[in-house]
Amino acid sequence: MNYELILLEQSEAFALHLGDCIDRMPERDNSHRALAAAFACELGIEHAYALRILFATGAQNAACAMLHVQYEALVRAAWYAYAASDADFKAMLDPDSGFTLPHTGHMVHGLKARLADEPGLAGLVKPLLAMNDAYSAALGDFEHGGINPMHRTGSGFPVDLFDTVVRSSNGLMYLSFRLLARQGPPGAFVQSIDEALWGFEDALPMVCFQDPALVD
Numbered sequence: 056m057n058y059e060l061i062l063l064e065q066s067e068a069f070a071l072h073l074g075d076c077i078d079r080m081p082e083r084d085n086s087h088r089a090l091a092a093a094f095a096c097e098l099g100i101e102h103a104y105a106l107r108i109l110f111a112t113g114a115q116n117a118a119c120a121m122l123h124v125q126y127e128a129l130v131r132a133a134w135y136a137y138a139a140s141d142a143d144f145k146a147m148l149d150p151d152s153g154f155t156l157p158h159t160g161h162m163v164h165g166l167k168a169r170l171a172d173e174p175g176l177a178g179l180v181k182p183l184l185a186m187n188d189a190y191s192a193a194l195g196d197f198e199h200g201g202i203n204p205m206h207r208t209g210s211g212f213p214v215d216l217f218d219t220v221v222r223s224s225n226g227l228m229y230l231s232f233r234l235l236a237r238q239g240p241p242g243a244f245v246q247s248i249d250e251a252l253w254g255f256e257d258a259l260p261m262v263c264f265q266d267p268a269l270v271d
Contacts, residue, residue, distance in 0.1 A: 080239040095132030103228035115212040138165035222260035
């Protein structure tokens with residue numbers, strides 16, 4: 056069995072394990088803020104699933120493009136949960152308001168500002184900032200078909216890039232599940248999502264995913 060298949064199978068097992076954990080959530084907040092965050096989390100989880108399918112079926116460049124929209128879905132979810140104002144939600148609910156969502160960079164800036172006031176958000180926001188700093192240009196290239204994807208079409212897809220994209224997707228997926236868990240009861244249930252990392256550390260992208268700070 057080659058490395059790519061092993062990592063994809065481990066990633067799928069991680070996704071199923073997280074899904075089993077979230078299925079045991081006893082209740083959910085049904086406020087507009089919580090529902091918006093949950094819907095965006097679920098969209099990002101769907102993107103992660105699609106990314107694995109694309110890699111498994113040989114559509115590597117399309118899989119890389121999927122990472123960008125997965126990242127944006129999680130940023131949007133985090134912004135809904137922690138940075139959007141009550142006025143933003145009021146405008147979003149009014150079809151005549153003309154409200155448009157801010158771009159991803161603005162949302163990331165808002166989350167960074169919120170982190171300064173609420174350090175307990177580090178376990179969510181710091182990995183997003185790290186990915187924004189490390190991968191923004193590359194993610195845009197994946198999505199928009201720049202010269203590197205066209206070159207790879209002729210020369211083959213490098214294993215190290217596959218490894219980076221799949222691990223990054225797994226990290227974003229984990230954070231989506233963790234943020235989704237925050238729409239349920241506080242405390243022990245979120246801790247159970249943290250404990251779901253055990254045994255899957257090798258499928259995650261960077262140190263900041265290994266020991267997430269509890270969000271109060």
